Amino acid sequence: MAAQATETEHEDEDYTLDPELVDHVVAAAESGDAAALRGLLEPLHAADIADLLEQVGAAQRQEILHLWGDEIDGEVLSELDESIREEVISALPRDVLAGAVRELDSDDVVDLIEDLEEPQQEAILGALDVSDRAAVEQSLTWPEYSAGRLMQREVVTAPEHWTVGDAVDFLGRDHELPDQFYHVILVDAAHHPVGYVTLGKLLSSRRATPLMQITEDSFRTISARQEEGDVAYAFNQYHLISAPVVDDSGRLVGVITIDDAMAVLDEEHEEDMLRLAGVNDESHVSDGPLTTAKQRLPWLVINLCTASLSAIVISQFENTIARLVALASLMPIVASTGGIAGTQSLAVAVRALAARDLNSSNAKRVVRRELLAGMLNGISLAIILGSAGALLFHDFRLGLVLGMAMIANQIVAALGGVLVPLTLDRMGLDPALASGTFVTTLTDVMGFFAFLGLATVILL
C-alpha cells in the first residue's frame, strides 16, 4: 500500500526533511497547538524527528519538547546528536525518560548514556530493570569506542551439536528474541563461538541436518576490546552482516550487527574530513556561534604561528623585494599552487590510509609515485607560468625563476602530502589530525623561499 501511494515521489527522494513540514512544526509549537504538533510528528521516523530537533533553533526545540515531550520514544533519544542530547534529556520529565529508555536495546542505552554527566546517567540507569541495568553497566566496563560498547548483549545461540530441527524448535518456543538477528551462533561447552548459521539456511535445510554442516564461511569473531573503527572496516571489507564478540578468554559476550557498523563507518568518515580541515570532530550543525568559534580557534591560532614562519622567510628577502617590487605580487602564485598540490596528495594519502590501501608494503612505491607526479605537474605548471611571466614582464630570467620555484614547490607539496600523514600514522596518531595545516605551512614556506631565493641569486 505504501508502495503505490508514494512511488511517484521516490524518484527525486533524497530524504532531506521537507522544509515546509519543518515550518509547520515550528508554527504549531509556537502557537502552542499540541494536537497539531502530535499529528505532524507522529508519522515521522524517529531518525527524522531527531534531525528535526537538531535543525530548529534552541528556543523552538524547547517549545516542541514542552508540548510533545511526553510522546518521545527511546529511538528518538538514541538518534539525537550528542550536542543536544543532554539538553533534550534534561527537558523531559523523569517518568517519560524512564519509559522511553526501557524500550531500547542494551547497545542503544550504552550509546545514549556514555557521554552524559553522572546524575543524568544515574537517572537513566535507575529506570532500567535490574538485569538490563547489569547488562548496560557491564558494557560500560569496556573501553570507549570499543566493540564491547558497540555490541548488543541479546544473542541467539545454539550448542554446536544441535541439528536444524533442534534450532527451529527452540526458536519456535516462546522466548524473548532480539528484534533483529540474522544468525544463530553455535557455541561449544565453554561458550566459545565456533560458527554461525543464517536464518535462511535454517529455513531451507532438512530438520536432521547438523548445524555444523551449514555454517557460513564468512564467520569471524571480534574482540570486545577492538576499536570500533576497525570493526566497521571489517564489516565493509568482508561483507559481514553480524559478528559475535568475545571477551579476553574467547567467550561469547555479544553480537555486533551491520547497521551499527555502518553508523560507525559514517562517523569515522566525518571525523577524517573535519580533522583534515582542522575542525574539532565534535562540531554539529546545531552548535551556536560561540561553540563553533571555540572549536575552530585552536587551529587558527596554530596557523597564525606557522604563517609567521612564512613572514620570517619573506622578511629575509626584503632587500630583494625593495629592488624589484613586482616579486611581491608574483610570490603568492607559487605558494598557493603548492598548497593545492599538497592538499591533493594529502587527501589521497589520508583516504588510502583509512581504507587500509596504503601500508608499509606499498608506501615506498606510493611515495615514489607522488614524487614523480609532483615533478611532472611541476614541469607542466612551470612551462605555463614561466612563459607567461617571461612574456608579460619581458624578462626571460624572471620566467626561469618562476618555473624553477614552481617545480621545487610542487615536488615538496606532493612529498609533504604523503609523508606527513604516513609519519603521523607510524607514530600511532590520526593521519588526518590537521595534516592540512602542516602541509600548507610547508608549501607556503617552501614556495616563498624558493621563489625569493632564486630571484635573489638570478635576478639581482
Next chain:
Amino acid sequence: MAAQATETEHEDEDYTLDPELVDHVVAAAESGDAAALRGLLEPLHAADIADLLEQVGAAQRQEILHLWGDEIDGEVLSELDESIREEVISALPRDVLAGAVRELDSDDVVDLIEDLEEPQQEAILGALDVSDRAAVEQSLTWPEYSAGRLMQREVVTAPEHWTVGDAVDFLGRDHELPDQFYHVILVDAAHHPVGYVTLGKLLSSRRATPLMQITEDSFRTISARQEEGDVAYAFNQYHLISAPVVDDSGRLVGVITIDDAMAVLDEEHEEDMLRLAGVNDESHVSDGPLTTAKQRLPWLVINLCTASLSAIVISQFENTIARLVALASLMPIVASTGGIAGTQSLAVAVRALAARDLNSSNAKRVVRRELLAGMLNGISLAIILGSAGALLFHDFRLGLVLGMAMIANQIVAALGGVLVPLTLDRMGLDPALASGTFVTTLTDVMGFFAFLGLATVILL
C-alpha cells in the same frame, strides 16, 4: 575453533594486509613457485586478495596472475578496484573468466562489467546462462549509479495472504534461494510489494499466523531510478537491512541489501573527500605517476589562474609595498589564516549537506552562525596579531591594519566556506566539487586586498 586460535591477535587487529605476507607472495611469484603462491593466497578472503593485487606493482601483478590466475574466483574480480579490473580481466584465459563470473550474483556481475569496454563486456555476458544474462542486461537498462544497478534480482517473495506455515513450507522445499536474504517480501496480485517479514519473526511465530500480521514497521520501497547515494543514506538513516526495489509502475524488480549500501556510503565519502581537495575521484592507490599527475593537473591549472587574481590585486599596491617593504612579509599571514578558516567552514558545510543536516529550513541560521563565529574568531586573532605587530614594529597603526584586515578576512572566509557549497548544491552540482579552490582564492584575494588597502589608507 577459529575463535580460540586467533583471539590473542584480535586486540590489535586493524585488518591491514600483513606486509610480510605481501613480501612472501611477491617472492613466490618472482621465483615462479606456483604451489607456494597458491598456499599463501588460498586462506585469504577474496577482498584481501583483491587489495593485495592492487598494492603490488604492475609487473608483479602480472606474474601473480600468470601463475595463479586459473584459481581466481568471481569474488576477487568483483572486489577489485576499477583501475586494475580491466588489466586483470585481460590477463585471464577466457574459460577461467567464464567460470569465475558464473559464480556471481546478478548485482555483482552488473558492477563488474558496467565500466568495461564492449569486447570485455561481451566475453563476460557470453559466459552466463541465458537467464542470468537476461537479468544482467535488464539491470543495465537502469541509469548508472541508480538503485536498479545496485539491486540483486534474486528475491524471496510470498503472496500477501499467506500464513507463516505457508512461507516456512515454501522455503523448506528445494528452491534455489539467494545466498543472503533477510526478509520475505509480501506482494499483492500485481506484484507490488506491500510489506516484509524478517526470517527471525517467521521462525518464532505460530504457523497459523497471517504474514500480514507480523510485518516490520521499517518497510519502505525504493525506486529503481533512485540515486545510489540517496539509497545509501536511507539505509543508514532508517537502519534498513534490505529494501525492495520497484520499477516505474511500482512492481517489485529486485532487492538491495545493506552490505551494498554500506559500500556505496564508503565510496560517496571517498568522493566527497577527494573532490573537496580537487582530486579526480577516480584516483586509486594503484595508479602510476603519469595517471596521477594527469588527474591532478586540471585543478592545479585552474588554481594557477585564480592565484593570478591575487597577484593582480597585490600589483595594484606596488607603490605601497615599495614605500613600506615590511608589508610584503606580513601580507601572507592574513591570507593564510583566512584560508584555514574558510577550509574549516567549508568542511563542516559539505559534511552537513552530505548528511542532509543542512537544508533550506536551517540554512539561514547556519549562515548567521558562521558569520558570527567568523567575527568572533576574527576579533580573537586580530587581538593576537594586532598586538604582536604593533609591538614588534613599534607601530600602533600597523597593528590596527593587521587586526582590521584579519577580522574582515575571517568573516569572508566563514561566509564563503558555507555559501559556496550551498550555492553549488542549489544549482544541482556537487557541493564538494573543488569548493576548496574557490574558497581559498576568495580568502587570498580578500586577505591581500584588505591588508594592503587598509595599509595604503592608514599607514601612508
